[in-house]
Amino acid sequence: MSDILVSEQSAAGASGRPAGRLLEVDDLRVEFRTRDGVAKVINGVTYHVDAGETLAVLGESGSGKSVTAQTIMGILDTPPGHVTGGQVRYHGKDMLAMSFEERRRIRGEGIAMIFQDALSALNPVFTVGFQIAEQYRVRRGMSRADAKKRAIEMLDQVKIPNAKGRFNNYPHQFSGGMRQRAMIAMSLALDPEVLIADEPTTALDVTVQAQIMDLLAELQRERQMGMILITHDLGVVADVADRIAVMYAGRIVEEADVYDLYAKPAHPYTLGLLNSIPRLDEKGQELRTIKGLPPNLMNIPPGCPFNPRCPMAQPVCREKVPPLLQIGAGRASACHFAEELVNRD
Amino acid sequence: MTENILEVRDLVKHYPVTRGVVFRKTVGHVKAVDGVSFDLRQGETLGVVGESGCGKSTLARVLMNLEKPTAGSVHYKGQDISKLSGGALRRLRRQIQLVMQDPYTSLNPRMTVGDLIGEPFEIHPEVAPKGSRRGKVKELLDLVGLNPEHINRYPHQFSGGQRQRIGIARALALRPEIIVCDEPVSALDVSIQAQVMNLLEKLQAEFGLAYIFIAHDLSVVRHLSDRVAVMYLGKVVEIGTEDEIYERPTHPYTQALLSAVPVPDPTVREHKAIIRLTGDVPSPADPPSGCRFRTRCWKAQEVCAQEVPLLQIRSGSDHPSACHFAEKREIVATHEAA
Numbered sequence: 001m002s003d004i005l006v007s008e009q010s011a012a013g014a015s016g017r018p019a020g021r022l023l024e025v026d027d028l029r030v031e032f033r034t035r036d037g038v039a040k041v042i043n044g045v046t047y048h049v050d051a052g053e054t055l056a057v058l059g060e061s062g063s064g065k066s067v068t069a070q071t072i073m074g075i076l077d078t079p080p081g082h083v084t085g086g087q088v089r090y091h092g093k094d095m096l097a098m099s100f101e102e103r104r105r106i107r108g109e110g111i112a113m114i115f116q117d118a119l120s121a122l123n124p125v126f127t128v129g130f131q132i133a134e135q136y137r138v139r140r141g142m143s144r145a146d147a148k149k150r151a152i153e154m155l156d157q158v159k160i161p162n163a164k165g166r167f168n169n170y171p172h173q174f175s176g177g178m179r180q181r182a183m184i185a186m187s188l189a190l191d192p193e194v195l196i197a198d199e200p201t202t203a204l205d206v207t208v209q210a211q212i213m214d215l216l217a218e219l220q221r222e223r224q225m226g227m228i229l230i231t232h233d234l235g236v237v238a239d240v241a242d243r244i245a246v247m248y249a250g251r252i253v254e255e256a257d258v259y260d261l262y263a264k265p266a267h268p269y270t271l272g273l274l275n276s277i278p279r280l281d282e283k284g285q286e287l288r289t290i291k292g293l294p295p296n297l298m299n300i301p302p303g304c305p306f307n308p309r310c311p312m313a314q315p316v317c318r319e320k321v322p323p324l325l326q327i328g329a330g331r332a333s334a335c336h337f338a339e340e341l342v343n344r345d
Numbered sequence: 346m347t348e349n350i351l352e353v354r355d356l357v358k359h360y361p362v363t364r365g366v367v368f369r370k371t372v373g374h375v376k377a378v379d380g381v382s383f384d385l386r387q388g389e390t391l392g393v394v395g396e397s398g399c400g401k402s403t404l405a406r407v408l409m410n411l412e413k414p415t416a417g418s419v420h421y422k423g424q425d426i427s428k429l430s431g432g433a434l435r436r437l438r439r440q441i442q443l444v445m446q447d448p449y450t451s452l453n454p455r456m457t458v459g460d461l462i463g464e465p466f467e468i469h470p471e472v473a474p475k476g477s478r479r480g481k482v483k484e485l486l487d488l489v490g491l492n493p494e495h496i497n498r499y500p501h502q503f504s505g506g507q508r509q510r511i512g513i514a515r516a517l518a519l520r521p522e523i524i525v526c527d528e529p530v531s532a533l534d535v536s537i538q539a540q541v542m543n544l545l546e547k548l549q550a551e552f553g554l555a556y557i558f559i560a561h562d563l564s565v566v567r568h569l570s571d572r573v574a575v576m577y578l579g580k581v582v583e584i585g586t587e588d589e590i591y592e593r594p595t596h597p598y599t600q601a602l603l604s605a606v607p608v609p610d611p612t613v614r615e616h617k618a619i620i621r622l623t624g625d626v627p628s629p630a631d632p633p634s635g636c637r638f639r640t641r642c643w644k645a646q647e648v649c650a651q652e653v654p655l656l657q658i659r660s661g662s663d664h665p666s667a668c669h670f671a672e673k674r675e676i677v678a679t680h681e682a683a
Contacts, residue, residue, distance in 0.1 A: 060536060205396035205397055235606065278568035280567060
């Protein structure tokens with residue numbers, strides 16, 4: 001499924017859409033207007049997700065990965081956030097041009113999202129069961145009893161033991177892992193085609209993380225959902241992703257198949273990230289770090305935003321912004337020296 | 346053989362659970378740390394790993410004498426630190442310092458960096474006389490990789506990684522022998538995390554520091570530690586050298602923990618055997634009888650419910666392991682696939 005990757009940057013991509021393409025983000029631009037100035041948080045992000053595949057969006061804090069997701073969902077705080085350009089197409093239709101009502105219909109039934117912190121994402125004054133059943137009553141017009149039955153089925157599907165008894169529990173009565181399961185049940189209640197998972201396991205312990213990632217993979221397979229997994233964890237990504245988009249300073253700097261990306265990264269930032277993680281399977285010596293800090297988004301350096309930290313930087317990098325260009329089957333890199341990086345040994 | 350500078354024996358910390366407002370009565374105890382023993386040698390790093398709620402942070406607080414232990418002892422060079430108070434305790438605190446997890450809340454926002462790092466000198470004026478303090482602070486800033494000219498800045502003017510460096514500089518100010526690091530890099534991004542880890546290693550080599558490195562990230566702990574203790578529900582379940590724990594784990598919990606760590610290499614994902622633990626960690630207020638891990642363990646038998654397994658070297662294990670059925674098991678995830 002991931003072989004049919006096309007990285008067209010034109011807005012005309014909508015007409016020649018491959019079958020199964022669910023969601024496309026096209027040259028999205030978002031800025032935050034604050035008292036201190038304008039922060040350019042998203043600077044032309046383009047990615048897509050097809051049915052049944054997992055796209056991992058990888059990046060550090062402030063890279064814009066979560067803001068992109070918020071824009072897709074239409075939950076960007078405005079102000080201070082403003083979309084200044086680009087499209088988010090769901091089945092080829094630009095959601096940013098839709099009315100509030102149209103977007104609302106897509107939320108939940110078309111695209112759903114799960115968040116990192118389930119405790120703050122769930123409403124503390126309603127029972128977990130009520131919060132799931134509510135969707136069936138409001139969106140599907142079901143009776144109270146039917147909605148409850150469906151909600152219990154959902155809780156059961158996400159493997160919450162004793163789903164019936166748990167229906168009347170409040171979020172604080174659930175453990176961290178159970179809460180995450182409840183949130184997954186809630187977001188999948190209306191059978192969405194695309195699931196955006198924003199750091200779904202970051203707050204969890206490793207043994208619970210493994211359980212939740214398993215559950216997500218299983219549900220995705222059953223439903224043939226497209227999944228956008230937003231994370232900073234290179235380990236989780238290697239386990240579950242089909243394709244990866246690496247973000248830095250509000251741009252995609254590299255996009256590749258998961259195997260290619262780990263074997264031969266085509267952007268110095270990706271390479272730097274891979275080098276700087278301690279590995280469980282080897283006792284390393286000194287870690288090779290990326291020097292410096294991510295740029296201030298109110299004052300992004302000219303040229304390639306990574307150039308002040310890049311070990312390969314040349315004069316051209318300080319002058320020209322490298323566009324995200326195809327460098328082979330299904331891979332793209334936004335580095336002037338991508339070819340050299342991939343071809344070296 | 347280097348000497349032990351810290352000896353922890355049967356350390357217990359229970360917190361009472363109370364009910365009622367006027368007639369307060371104790372209805373139970375949260376057994377945060379429940380019988381922990383280990384030694385720390387000069388200049389080594391002891392990693393402490395475990396999931397949330399296993400008592401690692403409480404352990405740090407008791408070691409720092411921020412909390413009095415319910416039972417047990419912590420000896421620093423033969424002195425029981427939990428019995429100390431007043432001046433003796435203050436003198437001891439010079440030798441054991443703490444680096445905290447959250448660089449955002451552990452620095453007073455109204456103090457400049459110079460004041461923050463210089464504050465230990467106020468309490469211990471014998472280390473640096475007043476006149477030389479600013480110079481010392483600048484030296485420390487330089488040591489941890491910050492610009493000494495930023496001495497008058499406030500914490501909010503620094504990034505997360507830089508703040509953690511400030512925290513480290515402050516811990517170093519009194520030239521301690523032991524630094525307890527409680528999740529020092531878990532709030533940081535990957536690229537910054539590596540910088541701080543390298544800094545910690547550099548400082549250890551330079552000053553011969555001993556670290557107690559508490560973290561939930563097993564890869565980070567392996568990278569920095571000489572020896573590792575694995576904790577579960579207030580107890581150490583396995584302790585050994587970095588190699589013994591990561592290459593030849595014998596406790597089922599350690600094995601499950603290691604197998605669940607995602608490996609940043611997609612080529613291992615097909616032939617990776619994750620040991621799937623069911624359920625959650627039980628409440629430390631009401632831990633299971635016998636072996637605390639038995640409720641999630643695939644090896645559990647009758648004896649596990651009745652007898653608490655001691656942390657000792659067993660027939661199936663070349664290092665102390667608290668499992669009746671300790672034995673080696675190949676953990677695929679920790680080895681290269683090819």
